[in-house]
Amino acid sequence: MSDGAEHPGWRGKGVRLRWRSVTPDSLEPETRIGAWRVVSREGHGSYGAVYRVEPVEERAGGPYALKLALHHRDPRFEREAELLSRIRHASVPRLYERGGWEMPGGGVFPYLVMEWVEGESLYEWAEQRPRTSREVMRVLGQVARALEATHAEEGVHRDVKGDNIRVRRGDGRAVLMDFGSCNYRRAPVLTRQPPPPGTPEYYSPESLRFQWESRQQPKARYEALPADDVYALGVTAYRMVAGRYPPDWEMKETEEGYELVEPRWEEPETWGALAPELAGLIRQMLSQEPHERSRASEVAEQLEQAERSAGPEADEPIVARQARGKAEPKARPKPPRRVHGWKPWMGWAVGASLAVGVGWMGGRLSVEGRAGEGRTEEAKVGLAEEALPTVADGGLVETGQAGVGLGMPKKPFPGQRRPPCRPQYEKEINGGCWSPPRDAPPPPCGDNAFDWQDGCYIPILELRRPSTSE
16 A cells, blocks of 8 residues: 655646656755655665654654665565564664655655664774673674564564664664665565675685585575674674774685685684673674674664673773784694685675676686775774774665665776776666666666666676696
């Protein structure tokens, strides 16, 4: 069922009326959507725009946020609404209403009305002033409780990260936001091709292994489990206290091709002084084996207990280590002879190989060192490092999903082919070479490509022959 809208774009002159163009992400204040009136636009992403709204008729509660789909009958909104309707927790936004806005000119666009959370993202909160281990354990414990409530309803968030957690002003409570990538048991399948929803830097080891082992099976689907959410919370915690992501998985060159290599572990204490209780829990959440991470409920209990019982060192600000060069990471036996940073590229490298029929195992993902450049620039944000911008070109302003499927970036990715592009199956867009996936439908492109004008595109890697030298 759809709700009509009244929009201030109507302008009258005598009996002649004209319509000023309106789209789901350009609604003006006073626009009515069902029983709600737009106050202001607060953010947008590839799939939805977020507005602050107020009820047309007075009602208790508020303030309210309205998340409006950018694509006609987007099924992601129904899935998000279904899971949110089941969850009742102080660290999960309350869902008040779901509906469909009938846009003048055609199309029904789903919307959700939720509790408005006034505050800043977890990473922004961490940058405001030096935080202590006790403060960090408190907010992480609240997020773990939100995950506990989500998992109790047979759901998974699938995009846990600091950008999707808001620390509310006033009471300082951490609230898990943006369930747009969520899933729940027996939900309809929406993502039919790799990679899975979410942000590559937060993928669990088991997700990465699955994607690698099934890279030549376009119909293979990874089923995220609660342990994936716990791992992503561990990545969030590591980045928050260390100012960088945990060490990345790598690819080792062998005579048979390439294989995944477990990363060299770097303790979070390497980068910032923090309480041993917090460091231990971060290590636990980042365990390679899912069963070693503990359930979200157990992680929450451990964080809450540590917050209460930790010694005076937990009240010291987390600051950068002065002598970082002296801290050696724990080495694995027999390191590979040649490795390349891999995880940030998984999302669209696999898609590129499927789209143009190029087996990317036969070439390096990028020139030595280039694969890490873009990721390092994004990763240096946290308590132990001076903050740098975190929203890349084409990324979300406020809500939505990151990674593949975002709006077209304004510049090429590191390692992406530059012009001249091959005109048979490549197109130059914003200084890079792009290709439409094989049998690609028209936009919206979903989780596997970038929207551009009237088509879907994926970036083309600069493939090179692997070196045969040691």
